[in-house]
Amino acid sequence: MQHRAxxxxxxxxxxxxxxHAIADFETLHGIPSGRINRIxxxxxxxxxxxxxxxxxxxxREFYAAFERDCEAAGVTLSARDLMERIGAAAQPRSTMIRAxxxxxxxxxxxxxxxxxxxxENDGSAFLKPHFDVFIESSVIGLRKPDPRIxxxxxxxxxxxxxxxxxxxxxxxxxxxARALGMTTIKVDDPDEALQALGELxxxxxxxxx
Numbered sequence: 001m002q003h004r005a006x007x008x009x010x011x012x013x014x015x016x017x018x019x020h021a022i023a024d025f026e027t028l029h030g031i032p033s034g035r036i037n038r039i040x041x042x043x044x045x046x047x048x049x050x051x052x053x054x055x056x057x058x059x060r061e062f063y064a065a066f067e068r069d070c071e072a073a074g075v076t077l078s079a080r081d082l083m084e085r086i087g088a089a090a091q092p093r094s095t096m097i098r099a100x101x102x103x104x105x106x107x108x109x110x111x112x113x114x115x116x117x118x119x120e121n122d123g124s125a126f127l128k129p130h131f132d133v134f135i136e137s138s139v140i141g142l143r144k145p146d147p148r149i150x151x152x153x154x155x156x157x158x159x160x161x162x163x164x165x166x167x168x169x170x171x172x173x174x175x176x177a178r179a180l181g182m183t184t185i186k187v188d189d190p191d192e193a194l195q196a197l198g199e200l201x202x203x204x205x206x207x208x209x
Contacts, residue, residue, distance in 0.1 A: 003183065003201055004163040005109030006100075007153055008131075009144075010124055011086075012169030013187045014096045014112065019169060021089035025082050035075055036082070041172075043069045053115045055138035059083070062117070092127070099194050099205040100130050106203045109157045111135060113150070113166070115143045133157050144168070145176035165200060167193060 011018045022036050040049040048065035051057040057065060063079040070077055100110050111133035116124060118138045128134045133156045137143035140152060154161050162181035168174050174184040183200065187193040191206060198205040 002163070003108070003165050004159045005111060005132075005154075005157045005165070006103050006197065006201070007111045007113050007150075007157075007164050007166045007182075008096070008100065009166075009168040009170075009173070009187070010112055010114040010116070010127065011090055013167050013190070013193075014093060014100075014127065015124075016089040016091045016093070017169060018086045018089060021086045022082070025077075025085050029077060031075055031077065035073070036070070036077075039070055039073045039075065042073070050143060052117045053137045053143040054141050055118055056141070059117060090124075093190055095190060095194065095206065097130060098207075099197070102203055102205055103201070104132070106201070108201060108203075109133070109159065111153050111157055113144070113153050144170075144173040147176055147180060150177050150180055150182065165197060167197065 008014055019037070023033065025031070026033055026036060040047065043049060048057060048062055048069050051065070052059070052062045066079040067077065104110050110131045112127060112131045113135045114124065115137040133153065135149065135153045135156065137149065140149070142149040142152065150161060150166070154164055160181070165183045165185065166174065166177040167185045167187050168177070169187045171186065174186055178184050185193050185196050194205040
């Protein structure tokens with residue numbers, strides 16, 4: 001079936017990677033590599049990070065709650081310092097912004113699908129005009145990899161999952177999308193991801209292609 005829309009994660013795809021920011025934080029503070037992300041996953045549905053991304057926990061309460069999750073796993077850190085580092089890394093990638101515009105000009109739908117949080121400043125608000133649909137976990141109360149958030153996104157665009165291409169930098173988010181029938185691209189190197197996407201949809205997305 002022909003693809004009719006492209007769905008983009010924000011952090012790590014359209015914006016600089018929070019995973020890289022977390023890795024740098026771990027290195028700086030002598031925390032074993034990958035430990036923070038493991039705490040996020042292991043704390044599960046009721047963990048502070050998941051609750052933050054579903055909009056159930058305001059940032060001012062998240063700091064202490066996430067620090068407790070970390071302490072339970074044997075890690076002591078400043079959640080405020082961690083989130084500030086993640087925020088500083090969330091700079092827009094100009095090649096991705098241009099690619100979204102080319103995709104829209106080519107007649108395909110575009111959507112942003114992000115796990116985010118409600119903060120004092122909405123750092124992603126400036127991106128909304130670039131997309132046909134903008135889905136935020138903290139607004140709708142669902143977060144990736146819950147299958148319902150992918151289904152919600154597809155319904156908002158007016159397509160079936162099998163008509164979507166989804167780009168994300170986290171494997172478990174991509175796995176859930178594939179299970180619904182989406183075509184997926186893992187974003188490690190942004191240019192390589194755009195090259196692969198361009199080949200799928202028949203649109204040159206890089207300036208040198």
